[in-house]
Amino acid sequence: MLQIFPDQSAIAEHVSNILIDKIQSKPDVVLGLATGGTMEPIYERFVIKVRRQGVDVSKLTSFNLDEYVGLAPDHPKSYAAYMRKHLFGQLGFDESRLHLPNGLAPDLEQHSKDYALRLRQTGGVELQLLGVGSNGHIGFNEPGTPFDSQCHVVRLSEDTRRDNSRFFEGNAIVPAHAVTLGMADIMQAREILLVATGEAKARIVAHWYHNEVTEAVPFTILKRHRRARILLDEAAASLLPDQARKTLAAMPA
Ligand code: GLP
Numbered sequence: 613m614l615q616i617f618p619d620q621s622a623i624a625e626h627v628s629n630i631l632i633d634k635i636q637s638k639p640d641v642v643l644g645l646a647t648g649g650t651m652e653p654i655y656e657r658f659v660i661k662v663r664r665q666g667v668d669v670s671k672l673t674s675f676n677l678d679e680y681v682g683l684a685p686d687h688p689k690s691y692a693a694y695m696r697k698h699l700f701g702q703l704g705f706d707e708s709r710l711h712l713p714n715g716l717a718p719d720l721e722q723h724s725k726d727y728a729l730r731l732r733q734t735g736g737v738e739l740q741l742l743g744v745g746s747n748g749h750i751g752f753n754e755p756g757t758p759f760d761s762q763c764h765v766v767r768l769s770e771d772t773r774r775d776n777s778r779f780f781e782g783n784a785i786v787p788a789h790a791v792t793l794g795m796a797d798i799m800q801a802r803e804i805l806l807v808a809t810g811e812a813k814a815r816i817v818a819h820w821y822h823n824e825v826t827e828a829v830p831f832t833i834l835k836r837h838r839r840a841r842i843l844l845d846e847a848a849a850s851l852l853p854d855q856a857r858k859t860l861a862a863m864p865a
Contacts, residue, residue: 624657644740728763740801752792761794
């Protein structure tokens with residue numbers, strides 16, 4: 613379930629190949645998409661390969677995990693803008709099939725319910741991409757989020773707001789709230805690929821490795837998923853025990 617790759621570009625290559633295989637074998641596949649710095653090299657690689665191989669992405673459906681409350685889709689720091697920049701604006705997608713929560717919905721509770729319902733109505737996610745926060749959050753499900761939670765509005769922790777402030781240069785303030793798919797929604801995906809790269813993730817990855825499943829560290833829930841894989845680069849794996857690192861790095865991708 614854990615795999616170690618030499619660096620983030622090896623992960624990007626691996627994940628892009630998996631995505632392309634899925635799309636080629638099922639053009640109307642439903643993908644669960646994530647944002648964050650971790651995903652940038654993956655989308656960059658994916659775009660290059662799709663163009664080169666002439667893969668048709670127009671029939672796939674996607675659901676993003678989360679969005680900041682209060683940011684319009686055309687706000688440069690919204691996740692909608694992130695997705696347009698790194699992926700949606702780069703290839704021939706059918707926009708009507710690309711879904712993100714709307715951080716400006718007038719009734720966010722109702723919008724969250726509708727978003728989760730829409731996801732279920734499409735048949736659910738075939739392959740979910742995930743990153744992880746340095747405090748173990750997935751999507752924007754912060755430590756302590758109940759495992760049975762569905763799409764909901766969250767108050768972001770100070771840790772998360774501090775981590776994400778690097779994307780909000782100048783005096784821009786990281787929003788205090790977000791809409792996120794819940795833990796139960798994420799676990800419904802048939803297959804999950806969680807990617808963690810860089811030294812900043814080494815502590816939480818080691819925590820995952822040594823600890824039982826607990827709501828205090830949301831991403832430990834993946835230990836309960838039958839088809840979840842955690843892809844690490846050497847830096848994110850650096851605090852794992854030596855023996856585990858050697859064994860995992862030797863495993864074929
Ligand atoms: C954000 C996103 C998560 C993402 C995480 C890690 O808070 N909501 O979906 O996985 O941060 O981000 P990064 O990849 O930038 O470290």
